[in-house]
Each structure stands twice: as structure tokens, then as C-alpha cells.
Amino acid sequence: MLEEHRSTQKISREDICRQLRFCAEIRALHSARPGGPPLACTQTYGCQQNEADTERLRGYLAEMGYAFTQSPAEADVIILNTCAIREHAEHRVLGAVGALVHTKREKPGQLICVCGCMAQEPHTAETLKRSYRQVDLVFGPQALWRFPELFHRLLTRRGRIFDTDLSAGAIAEGIPVVRQEGVKAWVPVMYGCNNFCSYCIVPYVRGRERSRAPEDILAEIRELVQAGCRDITLLGQNVNSYGADLAGGMDFAGLLRAANEIPGEFLLRFMTSHPKDASQELFKAMAECEKAAPHFHLPFQSGSTRVLEAMNRRYTREGYLEKVAALRALIPDIVLTSDVIVGFPGETAGEFEETLSLIEEVRFDALFTFIFSPRKGTPAASMPDPMPREEKAAHFQRLVAVQDKISEEKHAAYIGKTLRCLVDGADEKGLTARTPGNRLVRLQGGEELAGRFLDIVITGANKWSLTGEPAGG
Ligand code: SF4
Structure with missing residues (x-):
């Protein structure tokens, strides 16, 4: 079998x-x-x-x-x-x-x-x-x-x-796929997770890490590009450990380089990356592959080394900051997004301040923020959790306010720039497009623009999105 x-x-x-x-x-x-x-x-x-x-x-x-x-x-x-x-x-x-x-x-x-x-x-x-x-x-x-x-x-x-x-x-190959219409597609490169972060249920329900063969992934990307997909996201719980179970020695950086060789104008994205495995080799591959979108989602979860240890994340605050510095040294305009958990069991007010200071130091473009939610069967679910819910909620609000201000300032800095964006859809407000770094751009225009790469001048911004118009239009 x-x-x-x-x-x-x-x-x-x-x-x-x-x-x-x-x-x-x-x-x-x-x-x-x-x-x-x-x-x-x-x-x-x-x-x-x-x-x-x-x-x-x-x-x-x-x-x-x-x-x-x-x-x-x-x-x-x-x-x-x-x-x-x-x-x-x-x-x-x-x-x-x-x-x-x-x-x-x-x-x-x-x-x-x-x-x-x-x-x-x-x-x-x-x-x-x-x-x-x-x-x-x-x-x-x-x-x-x-x-x-x-x-x-x-x-x-x-x-x-x-x-x-x-x-x-x-790994099962050859299952038929009916994709959502449009120019975006997801391509799983691996399944499962070996990391057992103490708050996370994924390794218990999705099993151990297993990688698809590179030839199957590359064939799927080639097919998608030929079918008109222009924005392809490689998926895995921790793409950085792609290939560890493969005989051929291909790692994620190698896979990205191989995908970059596929002819056509398209963008390659990936998620998610575990900071402990995000390697210099991957940063180099991103810098050198013109199809690799300049966007890195690197979840940090907490700015406190003690909390990171309790989370079983296996990196420190300093280690995380070093990775960010190494990435930015190679790709200065990288768009950096992240996940953070507020109110992990035992997190003190001082440790929360460390999280805030990390956010202020890194200045992420956007953050996905969560209040800790205990998952039955995980170690964190049975850890002492003395902080009242209201205090966690107040921390959460403070954190969101800090990030909103940063996002707004970062978005404002786009005004006046011309970016090559992919028009990826439309909604009740008009057309939507994405910058190479995955920031949302709103613009007006005919439906014939959908699915096309377009040079767009950014004319406005708020904390969530940008507005723009076709360059020279
Ligand atoms: S948070 Fe991510 S890396 Fe950690 S166990 Fe869950 S899926 Fe794995």
C-alpha cells in the first residue's frame, strides 16, 4: 500500500x-x-x-x-x-x-x-x-x-x-484539485509539525513533519503558472524544516531556488517559518531569487526569553532579533509580519513590556495578535495562569495600539512610490491589488486589469491598506 x-x-x-x-x-x-x-x-x-x-x-x-x-x-x-x-x-x-x-x-x-x-x-x-x-x-x-x-x-x-x-x-500525490478562481494559489510543500510548542495542538492532530518530493511540488507550480496563477504561496507548518525527511538533500532554500527557475512572471511566497530554523541560506536565497516576494512572516510569539522557554520555542529574544537583523542586512526593504500571543500562562506585566519593546524595536509591518487560548491536551493548558482576563485584555489593547501606530507610519512611507503590484480581485470598494510585500492596495479601474501585474503609484494610506492609481494613467 x-x-x-x-x-x-x-x-x-x-x-x-x-x-x-x-x-x-x-x-x-x-x-x-x-x-x-x-x-x-x-x-x-x-x-x-x-x-x-x-x-x-x-x-x-x-x-x-x-x-x-x-x-x-x-x-x-x-x-x-x-x-x-x-x-x-x-x-x-x-x-x-x-x-x-x-x-x-x-x-x-x-x-x-x-x-x-x-x-x-x-x-x-x-x-x-x-x-x-x-x-x-x-x-x-x-x-x-x-x-x-x-x-x-x-x-x-x-x-x-x-x-x-x-x-x-x-504523502498523497495525484488527488484532483478544484481551486478557488483567481490568480492566487496555495501549494503545500510539507505536512505536520515536530516542534510541540507548548500551547499548540497542531502536532497532535496533523502528525509528524513529512515533505513532498521536490519534483511533485515543482510540477504543480509549473502547472499553476501555465494556468495563469501569478501569486503562489508555498505552505507548511514550518517550511524551514522542509526536506529533513527527504533522501535527496533538498532543503527549503534549494526548493525556493528551483521554483525561481520556472519561467513566467509570478511571485513566490511562503508560510510559516519557525525562527529557530530560519537560516542565513534561506535569507540569501530570498535575496537572490527575483520571484521570491520580499515578505517574511516570522512569528515571534513573545519578547521575553523566559516566556519563549515556557512556550518551548527554542530561541531567545536576542536570537530572534539577530535573525531579523541578518534578514534586513540582505533585504533592507523586506516586509516583516509576525504572530504574537498575549497572556501566556505565567506571563508577568514586566514580560509583557518586553514584548512591547520588541515590537517597537523591530517595527513589524503588520502583526497577528492573539490572547492565549488553552488547548486541551497541550502542556500550556495545565500551566498556572494567575493573570486576570481583564488585565490580559488591557495588555492586548495596548499592544494593538502600538502596532497600529507603526503600521500607519510604515504605510504612510509608501505614498509617492511606484510599485509593481498584482491586481488580484475586486470588492464593493473597487479593485484590490497586492504589493510584492503583500500590502493591500485599493484602486479604481476596469475589471480587465484583474490578474495583471501593474505599476501603481501609491497615493494614500491608513493602518490597514494603501490606495493607488495606475502609473502614467
Ligand atoms: S506553533 Fe507552529 S511550529 Fe509550534 S507546534 Fe504549532 S505548528 Fe508547530
């Missing part, structure tokens, strides 16, 4: 073909159905990795003959791809699953599937089994490649299915 050509196992081609045969059988089951193709509705929570997983589920569903709808009420099958990273996300998912009891009552025969990280947590799977009887199929990220087989069993035998065994994980 598994090809063992390196320390990570790869699902064999025959196994994927078997899954595609299940898809064909399901399509045949639907063929006698009157009134057009059956409808599927997918809902994704959480990170881009989940978005990429949903694109594969939609690929399988399309092979099964499903068309897509955004309305759960009219769907024959609903898939919720869930996130377990924060309590809030879990509550949202359970709220959404709870509401589906009504759609199922209105549409008997509707099938409800829950997958993703939350489904892999034993206590959540148990809750779904006991208290959410409307759910028919539950499976974790490791079982995604077997979705057709599980779904076929559901359709042909009835009875609820729970498939949440946590295996070591494997």
Missing part, C-alpha cells in the same frame, strides 16, 4: 487510483438521479493549509459528479473542514454544526461531514458522536486522501462513520 522511498511514506499510485474508482462509482450512483447534479457545500475554517485541503476535497467531489453551492440549505452534502487552533474557532464550528440540524430536517438525506484538525481531537470526535447526531462522517487530516472510500461506504451502507486514527501520516 505504501511506497517507502525515504523516511516519509508515500501513498502508492494504485491506492489513489482506487480512490478515483470510488469516485467513479459514486458518480454512477448519481447518474440516475433526476434534476441535475447533486450539490456539495464546503466550509473551511482556519489556516491556508485547511483551504488547500478543501481544494482537494472539492477535487474529489467534482470527480464524484457534484456541483457546488454556497447554500447549506440546498446542498446534498455539506463538508466542514475545521480548525482546532483556538477555542473560539471550535465554538464557531460547533455552532455551525448545531445549526445544520435544521437544514437536515428540511432536506432528509442530506449528508454532513466534519473533517480537519478538530475532527482529529479525541474529545471533539466524542462530542460529535454523542451530541451531534446529525453528523454522518468524521475524519481527520490524515484520512483526507481516503475520503472517496469513506464517503462511498456512507452512501452504500448507511450508518455513521468515525475515522480519526492518528497514523504517522503519509
Whole structure:
């Protein structure tokens, strides 16, 4: 069943073909159905990795003959791809699953599937089994490649299915993909995580790190560029350890260099990077590859070395600052973004001040800020946490105010510059574009500009975004 050509196992081609045969059988089951193709509705929570997983589920569903709808009420099958990273996300998912009891009552025969990280947590799977009887199929990220087989069993035998065994994980290639329309695409380069940061559930639900073979990744990027994608994000929980399980010696810097050789005008982004593994070699590769976007997302989480140790992050405040300095020495105008957690258990007021001072020292372009959320089963969930919620909330507000001011000042410095941006969409306010460093630019213009690289003069800014107009226009 598994090809063992390196320390990570790869699902064999025959196994994927078997899954595609299940898809064909399901399509045949639907063929006698009157009134057009059956409808599927997918809902994704959480990170881009989940978005990429949903694109594969939609690929399988399309092979099964499903068309897509955004309305759960009219769907024959609903898939919720869930996130377990924060309590809030879990509550949202359970709220959404709870509401589906009504759609199922209105549409008997509707099938409800829950997958993703939350489904892999034993206590959540148990809750779904006991208290959410409307759910028919539950499976974790490791079982995604077997979705057709599980779904076929559901359709042909009835009875609820729970498939949440946590295996070591494997790499599956050849799963069909239905991507979101547009010029952006996500390409997973690896799955899982070995780091066990003390607050994080990911290693428990997504398994150990395993890298895709470079030739498969490069073939996918080539295909995407040929299909018109212009902004490609390489995904992994910690892309910096890409290749550690591969026989050929390719690391992430090497992968970036190889992707940079693919012909065409496009940008390469990546996320996420762990500071302990962000190497000088990667910084050099970024500086030398013209397609590597000048944007680095480097989560620091805390400015206090003591808190970083309690988080099991395995770098110090000084080590982090050294990495930033090394990166900026090679790419002075790099756009730097980060994640920070406020109110980690045991964080003192003084340690919070260290976080603020790090923010003021680095001057990030943008920050993703979170108040600590305990995740059942992680070490941090049982650490003493004496700071009252109100004090954490006050710290959070202070931090946001400091970062807002920095973001506003950094954005203001763009005014008058001309940047080559990718027009990537439109909303009710007009066209949207992204600078190479991934800052949002709003502009007016015809839809024919969508999907094109354009020189844009920046004419205005606020803390969230820039405004601009086509240069020479
Ligand atoms: S590096 Fe840490 S925070 Fe990121 S996924 Fe792994 S354990 Fe979670």
C-alpha cells in the first residue's frame, strides 16, 4: 500500500487510483438521479493549509459528479473542514454544526461531514458522536486522501462513520484539485509539525513533519503558472524544516531556488517559518531569487526569553532579533509580519513590556495578535495562569495600539512610490491589488486589469491598506 522511498511514506499510485474508482462509482450512483447534479457545500475554517485541503476535497467531489453551492440549505452534502487552533474557532464550528440540524430536517438525506484538525481531537470526535447526531462522517487530516472510500461506504451502507486514527501520516500525490478562481494559489510543500510548542495542538492532530518530493511540488507550480496563477504561496507548518525527511538533500532554500527557475512572471511566497530554523541560506536565497516576494512572516510569539522557554520555542529574544537583523542586512526593504500571543500562562506585566519593546524595536509591518487560548491536551493548558482576563485584555489593547501606530507610519512611507503590484480581485470598494510585500492596495479601474501585474503609484494610506492609481494613467 505504501511506497517507502525515504523516511516519509508515500501513498502508492494504485491506492489513489482506487480512490478515483470510488469516485467513479459514486458518480454512477448519481447518474440516475433526476434534476441535475447533486450539490456539495464546503466550509473551511482556519489556516491556508485547511483551504488547500478543501481544494482537494472539492477535487474529489467534482470527480464524484457534484456541483457546488454556497447554500447549506440546498446542498446534498455539506463538508466542514475545521480548525482546532483556538477555542473560539471550535465554538464557531460547533455552532455551525448545531445549526445544520435544521437544514437536515428540511432536506432528509442530506449528508454532513466534519473533517480537519478538530475532527482529529479525541474529545471533539466524542462530542460529535454523542451530541451531534446529525453528523454522518468524521475524519481527520490524515484520512483526507481516503475520503472517496469513506464517503462511498456512507452512501452504500448507511450508518455513521468515525475515522480519526492518528497514523504517522503519509504523502498523497495525484488527488484532483478544484481551486478557488483567481490568480492566487496555495501549494503545500510539507505536512505536520515536530516542534510541540507548548500551547499548540497542531502536532497532535496533523502528525509528524513529512515533505513532498521536490519534483511533485515543482510540477504543480509549473502547472499553476501555465494556468495563469501569478501569486503562489508555498505552505507548511514550518517550511524551514522542509526536506529533513527527504533522501535527496533538498532543503527549503534549494526548493525556493528551483521554483525561481520556472519561467513566467509570478511571485513566490511562503508560510510559516519557525525562527529557530530560519537560516542565513534561506535569507540569501530570498535575496537572490527575483520571484521570491520580499515578505517574511516570522512569528515571534513573545519578547521575553523566559516566556519563549515556557512556550518551548527554542530561541531567545536576542536570537530572534539577530535573525531579523541578518534578514534586513540582505533585504533592507523586506516586509516583516509576525504572530504574537498575549497572556501566556505565567506571563508577568514586566514580560509583557518586553514584548512591547520588541515590537517597537523591530517595527513589524503588520502583526497577528492573539490572547492565549488553552488547548486541551497541550502542556500550556495545565500551566498556572494567575493573570486576570481583564488585565490580559488591557495588555492586548495596548499592544494593538502600538502596532497600529507603526503600521500607519510604515504605510504612510509608501505614498509617492511606484510599485509593481498584482491586481488580484475586486470588492464593493473597487479593485484590490497586492504589493510584492503583500500590502493591500485599493484602486479604481476596469475589471480587465484583474490578474495583471501593474505599476501603481501609491497615493494614500491608513493602518490597514494603501490606495493607488495606475502609473502614467
Ligand atoms: S511550529 Fe509550534 S506553533 Fe507552529 S505548528 Fe508547530 S507546534 Fe504549532
